[in-house]
Amino acid sequence: MAPTAALAARDASGHLAPLTITRSTGSYCQFICADVAIKILYCGICHSDLHIIENEWNNAMYPVVPGHEIARVVTEVGKNVTKFKAGDRVGVGCMVNSCQSCDRCDEGFENHCRSIIFTYNSVDPDGTVTYGGYSRSVVVHERFVVRFPDAMPLDQGAPLLCAGITVYSPMKYHGLNAPGKHVGVLGLGGLGHVAVKFAKAFRMK
Numbered sequence: 001m002a003p004t005a006a007l008a009a010r011d012a013s014g015h016l017a018p019l020t021i022t023r024s025t026g027s028y029c030q031f032i033c034a035d036v037a038i039k040i041l042y043c044g045i046c047h048s049d050l051h052i053i054e055n056e057w058n059n060a061m062y063p064v065v066p067g068h069e070i071a072r073v074v075t076e077v078g079k080n081v082t083k084f085k086a087g088d089r090v091g092v093g094c095m096v097n098s099c100q101s102c103d104r105c106d107e108g109f110e111n112h113c114r115s116i117i118f119t120y121n122s123v124d125p126d127g128t129v130t131y132g133g134y135s136r137s138v139v140v141h142e143r144f145v146v147r148f149p150d151a152m153p154l155d156q157g158a159p160l161l162c163a164g165i166t167v168y169s170p171m172k173y174h175g176l177n178a179p180g181k182h183v184g185v186l187g188l189g190g191l192g193h194v195a196v197k198f199a200k201a202f203r204m205k
């Protein structure tokens with residue numbers, strides 16, 4: 001890919017500054033025909049972004065380009081891509097790849113795969129470090145791209161890619177999506193307030 005403009009943290013100060021990155025597609029060689037090239041339009045900010053750029057989890061691999069609530073438009077697709085075409089409105093969340101063949105991946109729990117590749121600050125199989133959504137474009141395997149509903153604005157929908165799914169998934173998994181059930185939410189932060197919105201949509205009390 002061509003060089004891509006990005007914002008990166010170079011140390012634990014918490015400041016981001018412009019950086020030109022080159023997106024690696026090396027790790028996707030085996031899947032490259034199923035890759036989707038995407039122009040990034042919006043990206044949310046998650047508290048995990050702050051933890052990582054300030055190295056509070058002691059795992060920052062500087063320079064860090066954060067951002068894993070990414071709303072985008074597809075610009076190009078590989079010849080084996082079946083789910084998307086150029087112009088589609090899509091999102092990418094916290095992960096961009098996994099082994100795609102273990103029991104966890106087969107069950108749709110790629111987030112528990114031992115070979116998960118996070119959207120940024122993660123090491124690709126080719127040894128390069130992934131960069132997140134605070135940049136102009138990215139290439140992602142279609143398995144890790146989701147479609148935005150036509151009626152959902154990209155800017156307002158972007159936070160669903162991390163804050164949203166982080167509460168939506170357990171609510172669905174544990175049956176907390178039934179009308180009339182009671183639900184309690186501790187803490188109305190980035191995730192909690194979205195949980196309240198989901199609970200309302202599920203017609204919970």
Ligand SMILES: [Zn+2]
Pocket residue numbers: 046047048049068094162163
């Ligand atoms: Zn997040």
Ligand SMILES: [Zn+2]
Pocket residue numbers: 098099100101102103104105110113114115
């Ligand atoms: Zn796996």
